[in-house]
Each structure stands twice: as structure tokens, then as C-alpha cells.
Amino acid sequence: MSPQPPPLQDTETPLTIDDLLARYLLLLDQYTALRTTLSAHSSSLFLNLARSRFSAQRGAGAGGHPFGPDNYDMRMQAGRKVRVRPSASSAAEPGPWTGHGGEEGVVFEVVSPEVSRNSEKDGDGQTEADDDAGEHTSDEQPQADGDDIKPAGKLPIPSNDPLRWFGILTPAPLREAQKDAVEMVEDVIPRLASLDAEMVAIELAVRRARKRRGKGEIAARKAEVEQERAEVIAGEGGVAVGC
Amino acid sequence: MSSHADNKDRQFLAVIGDEDSVTGLLLAGIGHVTPPPDSQKNFLVVDSKTDTATIEEAFQRFTTERKDIGIVLINQHIADRIRHRVDTYTAAFPALLEIPSKDHPYDPEKDSVLRRVRRLFGE
DSSP: OOOOOOOOOOOOOOHHHHHHHHHHHHHHHHHHHHHHHHHHHHHHHHHHHHHHHHHHHHHHGGGGGOOOOOGGOOOOOOOEEEEEEEGGGTTSOOOTTTTOOOOOOOOEHHHHHHHHHHOOOOOOOOOOOOOOGGGGOSSSOOTTTTTTOOOOOOOOOOOOGGGGOSSSOOHHHHHHHHHHHHIIIIHHHHHHHHHHHHHHHHHHHHHHHHHHHEEEEHHHHHHHHHHHHHHHEEEHHHHHHOO | OOOOHHHOOOEEEEEEEEHHHHHHHHHHTTOOBBOTTTTSSSSSEEOTTOOOHHHHHHHHIIIIOOOSSSEEEHHHHHHTTHHHHHOOOOHHHHHHHHEOOSOOOOOGGGGGHHHHHHHTOOO
């Protein structure tokens, strides 16, 4: 586990380029570590999908479940949603993916509507997501299991668990694939997105600081030249008076 | 820069990927189809027959036209097909992430974030 970088100070004194780059490198370290995690989850996901196809073909003969786009329920509603919040609000829990207190810092989260509704209601920041997508209900929809509950004049409510698109008896590897996907979507991907946002903000800050430093150097050089010129003029004046 | 209120509406993930990547991510419950008559999907399944114009169009739709997308995921090998668009994408929202696919593992050399890092350090 890589060390957590300290959150950047939100003081009036501008951070030096070295401070910014040090933080940037820590974020980069976390980014590459998360990339490795994402690759591991992806590999596991693809392996489990291949296994589930294999087991379905063995069980159902040539007409087995392909687990592909043909089976998608085109009435699908998102069971996991993105939440964007300013990083300043997370000052109490500074983490590797929080911004540096400026307005541009944002944190991405992916939550199920259940979690987001609870946290909005309680305001206690409950973040524990239920890994089993089958137990989620959407904000807009009543419980899918209640077949007798139908909105007036609408199509039947689709199940909110994507596993059900592929039948009732889904193979175990497909459920494992779903777990991998949930982990990617709820944990790794939002953290990568937040890190990327903060890295962009620091890149901008570094470029601005470099520009300022460049301008400062030019001004200092000009002042030096002016001073030298003044000294030369003063020296010439002294020689003329001496003659 | 867009305000926080605007960003509150960005609640969906979008994905442009091969069949397995899209199926996997939809299993996590990110898939969303808007009500008819629009019926806009937040995913595009790309196969060998999908032309680059279709991918570019989906990228444009997810990143520019739709205001309800918070994160766009794209397979790295598909991002390569529209690399000029991906590398010149600088907007803060939606966030853009390249993800590995079954046949094309993640290549850090092509990652647009790591390209930016190299630029910052003057390589």
C-alpha cells in the first residue's frame, strides 16, 4: 500500500513547484497502483465471463446462453450512479483521491441509489454499498419482485439485477464476474477518476508556478542589467570629473 | 468551469468497449436506457465491423452532447482508433478513463494520463 500524500495546504502562500511535484508524484504512484488493481479485476472478470460461457454451453448444448448484447434488457435502469462532490467537503477525511481544497477539486463516487438515498436522508455519509446488485431497488421504480405493482400504462418493471437478463439459473462464474465488475465500478474506477482530476489541477498549478517563476527571472535579469548600466554610467561620470 | 449544481446531474457512467467489457460493466448495474422516444443508451458495443465514425459519434455524444454522464470508460484499443479525439479531450466533466480489454491488456505507453505526466516532466 502506498503512503497517503498529505492534503495540500489551502493557505494564502503559494506552494512551491517542488511541493506540487512531490504531491504529483505521490498521486502518480497511487494511479499506477490502482491501474494494476484495475487490470487484475478486469482479468478476473474476463476469465469468469469465459468460464460462464463454457459452463452454459456444456449445460444447454448448442443453444446455450451467450451472455452477450442479445440478452441485454433494453429497459435497463442504472443501479449504480455517479456522484460528484467537491473535494473541499471531504476535508475531514483527506485521502489519496481528494482534491487540494480549491474549488476545482472534485471527488467521484459510484453509489447505488439505496446508499445515496440513505446518505441524503441521514446526512451521515453512509457509504457501505451492498455488493449484491440483486438487492438494489431503483429510485424511480418500485420493487421488481412485486409483479402486481405496475405504474399506470407502463411496461412491466424490469428486474434491476442485470444477472436476471441471462436467466434464472445463472452459472456461478457469472456471479463472480458480477462481483469483479461491482468492485471495479464502485471502488477502482471512481478513485482513478478522482486522482486524474487532482493530477490535472496540479499540472495547471505547476504550469502557472513555472510561468510566474519565468517572469520573475526575467524581471530580476532586467533589474540586474539596469543596475550594471547605472554603475557603468556612474563610473564614466567619475572618470570625466577626474580628468 | 461548470458549477457543482451542473455536475449533480452527471449521474451515469458510459462505456465504449468490446462485448465482454460492456457486458461485464453492465453486470455491475451501470447500464441505462432513457425512456422512449429517445431511448438513448449509455454504452456502445464495438466489434470488428464497427466503423471509426460510429465510435467517434458515441464519444462525442457521451462527452459533449449528454449532460448526464459523469465518467466515460473506453477500452484502450478502441481509444487508439480515435486517439486524436481522446488526447485532445481536456474537459473536466465527464472524466475519461481508458480501461483494458480481454485481448488488449493495459499499455502505460498509450495511457493519456501518463502521456500528460511525461509532458509535465519535459520528456
